[in-house]
Every structure is written in C-alpha cells, then in structure tokens.
Amino acid sequence: MDNLSHSLVGLAVGELVHRTLPAEGDPAQQGTRRRLMLFSCWAASNFPDLDLVLSGRLPMPLGYLLHHRGHTHTLLLEVPQALLLIALLWMLWPGARTLLRASKAARAGLLAAVGAGFLLHLGMDALNSYGVHPFYPFDARWMYGDMVFILEPVFWVAGAVPLAMMLGSRVWRALLLGALAATLAYFTLRGFLHWGSLTALLLFGAGLALLQQRAGKNGKRALCAALLGAAGFVSMQGAAMQRGKTIVADHLRLLDPASTLLDTAMTAFPANPACWIFVSAERDAVAGTYRLRRGMLSVAPDMLALDACPAALSEGMRGPTAQIVIDWSQETSLARLRTLQASNCRFDAWLRFARMPALGTVTAFDVRFSNTPAGNFTTLPIDEANRQPCPAGVPAWGYPRADLL
Known part of the structure; x- marks a missing residue:
C-alpha cells in the first residue's frame, strides 16, 4: 500500500x-x-x-x-x-x-x-497483486491478495476523517476535511475514480464525521466504525475478486480448452468493487508454450459496464461485451524461458519476483504492471551476449512461476 x-x-x-x-x-x-x-x-x-x-x-x-x-x-x-x-x-x-x-x-x-x-x-x-512472503524462511512463496488498489482512498477516508474531527480548531478541521474532499473530487475528474465511488466515499466520511461529533471528546465509536468500514470494504473486494477470477477462468476455457489456467492476477480499481484489470497465465503442455493475457472485466455489468469504468485506469480497453475484454496476449516457448533461466543468472534472479513474465527480443517485463516494457519498472535487459557478473546476495524467494520452470 x-x-x-x-x-x-x-x-x-x-x-x-x-x-x-x-x-x-x-x-x-x-x-x-x-x-x-x-x-x-x-x-x-x-x-x-x-x-x-x-x-x-x-x-x-x-x-x-x-x-x-x-x-x-x-x-x-x-x-x-x-x-x-x-x-x-x-x-x-x-x-x-x-x-x-x-x-x-x-x-x-x-x-x-x-x-x-x-x-x-x-x-x-498483502491486499494487492504485488505480493508478500510473510512466512519466510519457513515458506519462501509469494502470497497475493489481489483485492485492493495500491492507492486506496477508502483507507484515506477511514483514517483521516475521525482524526480531523478530533482537532480542537474548527478551522483546521474544515481545512483538512475540505482538502480530502477536494483530492477525491480531483481524482474523479481526472478519471481515476468513478462518480459512484466518490459519492460513497463522501457519504462514508460524512457518517464518520457525524459519529465523532456525537461521540464527544473521548469517544471512540467513529474510530471503531472507520476500521470496521475499511475491513468490510476489504471483504467486499475479496468476494468481488473471487467472482472476477471465475469469470476469467470461464472465458479462457471457451477460448482455449486445451490450455491449463495457472494463475490470474487481479488489480482492483480504487474504491470500486466492479472494475478490474486481470492478467492470466496459461500453459499448453502439448504445444510446449505458455500464454499471458491482459484485459479488463466488470463483475457487475448490469450495474457498471466496462465502458463506465474509470477511463484513466482502463488503458483504452473497450469491447463488444459488457463484462470482459482481452486487449493483449503473448505466447512464448517454455524452452526459451527455461534456457534463459539456466544461462542468465540475472534473469534467474528476476524470476524470483516475476509473477507474469513476458519475454521480448531483448527485454523481459512483468505484465501485472504494464503490457509493454517501456515505463514498466520491472523491465530487465536479457541480452544473452551481455556477460555481466552474477549479482551476489539474491534473496531466496520462491519463484512465482515455478509451475513453468
């Protein structure tokens, strides 16, 4: 976060x-x-x-x-x-x-x-798709929540509003709460938040402010309500994420029954349980390949179709259906992936992070964060002629895609 x-x-x-x-x-x-x-x-x-x-x-x-x-x-x-x-x-x-x-x-x-x-x-x-490995060294695997956007305004409202209402100065309360509301409105106007999300966040904040005002100087009901509200939001996101993974699995099964779906990374939109970016990893054992796909879906298309999802995070994805669209895919030889791992120690170290490893001609990148190497903070040069020394002190995290190696 x-x-x-x-x-x-x-x-x-x-x-x-x-x-x-x-x-x-x-x-x-x-x-x-x-x-x-x-x-x-x-x-x-x-x-x-x-x-x-x-x-x-x-x-x-x-x-x-x-x-x-x-x-x-x-x-x-x-x-x-x-x-x-x-x-x-x-x-x-x-x-x-x-x-x-x-x-x-x-x-x-x-x-x-x-x-x-x-x-x-x-x-x-642990709530987002970046991942953690909390039980290392007893368990080196990465664990992914895939539930909450990495910049989540629900947490901003839950933390800021009760604390602002505890300030003795009405001027400072008004300034801080006004700044928070203006920030949320700005992100909505820029296409990062849906108008329905903005409305829900403002109502949540107003409810917390009223609770704190009624609770008095030493009351803690607003703090408890804020934390319970944040926990309830996370639970709702978890249910929506599981529904989204089911939608992706059903869709990919129709597209290619011969492939085995290994993993689906889900990235939520902020304060929005309906809209999701997904990246899937499939393996075709017969063809000796693996395929990555990146797309967008709505888990509640009757309430919020794809075209209504916030434009700034939609990556230009629009499709003929109201529920799911795939706008990028790559099929790669398993032999090439395994050869690179065996021959390139830096690539092998990179695979200890990469959950969705895409291979270009001279670069590798994790598709969770972008479907191109340009501007993707995970991009790694994989020029096989580059004989740089192997890095020392590489942490022994588990390979997220050990099922391909």
Whole structure:
C-alpha cells in the first residue's frame, strides 16, 4: 500500500489504543501518552519500508524488486524491528521514558500500538497483486491478495476523517476535511475514480464525521466504525475478486480448452468493487508454450459496464461485451524461458519476483504492471551476449512461476 494509507490507518489505530487505555492520573502524562501511541503506531506502520535503502545492493531493477517488501516484510523479522523501534523511543524521547517507567497502562499500550502497526503494514501490503512472503524462511512463496488498489482512498477516508474531527480548531478541521474532499473530487475528474465511488466515499466520511461529533471528546465509536468500514470494504473486494477470477477462468476455457489456467492476477480499481484489470497465465503442455493475457472485466455489468469504468485506469480497453475484454496476449516457448533461466543468472534472479513474465527480443517485463516494457519498472535487459557478473546476495524467494520452470 501507499505510505499515506499506512500512516493514516496507523494513526487511527494509535488513537484507538490510547482511548481504550485507562486515563493517566497526570494530565501532562495523559498528553504524552497520546502522542506516544500516535507516533509509535504511525512509525511501526511505515518502518518495514525502510528496506528501500537496500535497493542498491543489487543492479536495477533487481534491487527494488527483490529487496522492497523483502526481509523487513516477514513475520520473523518484524520482532527485532519492533524491539528496535521501542528502544529508539526509549533512548530518544525522555518524556516517554519517564511515562513508561511510571505507567503500566502506557507500557501495555506501547506494545499494542507497535505490534498493531507492524501487523497492519504487512496485512495491508498483502491486499494487492504485488505480493508478500510473510512466512519466510519457513515458506519462501509469494502470497497475493489481489483485492485492493495500491492507492486506496477508502483507507484515506477511514483514517483521516475521525482524526480531523478530533482537532480542537474548527478551522483546521474544515481545512483538512475540505482538502480530502477536494483530492477525491480531483481524482474523479481526472478519471481515476468513478462518480459512484466518490459519492460513497463522501457519504462514508460524512457518517464518520457525524459519529465523532456525537461521540464527544473521548469517544471512540467513529474510530471503531472507520476500521470496521475499511475491513468490510476489504471483504467486499475479496468476494468481488473471487467472482472476477471465475469469470476469467470461464472465458479462457471457451477460448482455449486445451490450455491449463495457472494463475490470474487481479488489480482492483480504487474504491470500486466492479472494475478490474486481470492478467492470466496459461500453459499448453502439448504445444510446449505458455500464454499471458491482459484485459479488463466488470463483475457487475448490469450495474457498471466496462465502458463506465474509470477511463484513466482502463488503458483504452473497450469491447463488444459488457463484462470482459482481452486487449493483449503473448505466447512464448517454455524452452526459451527455461534456457534463459539456466544461462542468465540475472534473469534467474528476476524470476524470483516475476509473477507474469513476458519475454521480448531483448527485454523481459512483468505484465501485472504494464503490457509493454517501456515505463514498466520491472523491465530487465536479457541480452544473452551481455556477460555481466552474477549479482551476489539474491534473496531466496520462491519463484512465482515455478509451475513453468
């Protein structure tokens, strides 16, 4: 997920932790505890993305592909990260150190806020098609949620609105809520959000604002409703994603009954359970080939046909049907894929990330992110005459397409 989503949800959870704990006897310590819960959960919700500093350890694009969402995004290594964050807070924040020495509730709250932040980061990253491998080294496989767009405004509204309503200044509340509404309207006008999505987001935000206003100074109903609403949205997206995969499988079976469907990567549209981009991987064992296809579908064509899906994310895809269209496909020899893996160590390392590996004449790219190598951050040169040294320290993630190798 984007770091704005991580931050806003982390801040909301930190505030909820603070409001759930018994009050401190000293108002000054109460204020320090609130700041500590907010900051610690925010920091924990972003801490694993510090793995970006490791990108330079491998040649591009391998450094980013294999180290981002890498070791810092595993359950095993979340524990030392959490301990490091707590140690830094203890050493660098004298007021927090004094509070933690005196208050059992603050110590429990800090553990809860930091633990929740790290789990939230991993859980939110697991929701989209990029993937994580949380159980490494016990299980090296990538796991993909395929449910939520990587920049999801539902999380922005869920985190920002209750927090904005807690501000003492009406001017600041109006400015922040107005900025959020204007941002959502801007993305709608630019064709990233459907007008129905904008309406639903504004109604969700208005409901949270009203709840917080009625809850009073120490109320937490709006925070609980925001988090439950976000969880309900994720559940709805999960059901829509499963429906979408069924539609794709049925369609591909009609197109080529001889092929075996191996995987379908689903990319959601923001705040929109109906519209999806999909990429499928099929294998034809008899022909010795594999095929990738990229297209778009609507899981509810009677309510929202393909032509009504947000244009900025539709990639120009339009078709004669109201439900599914395929606008790109590639069939590749399995022998070429396997030969490249055996002869090109950089390509072999790249295959530890590539879920949908497309092969051009001199480049390889993952079709999840674009159907062309140009502008695709996963694009790798595969010139077989290039005798560059093999990269050292390649993480041992499982091959997403081991079923082709």
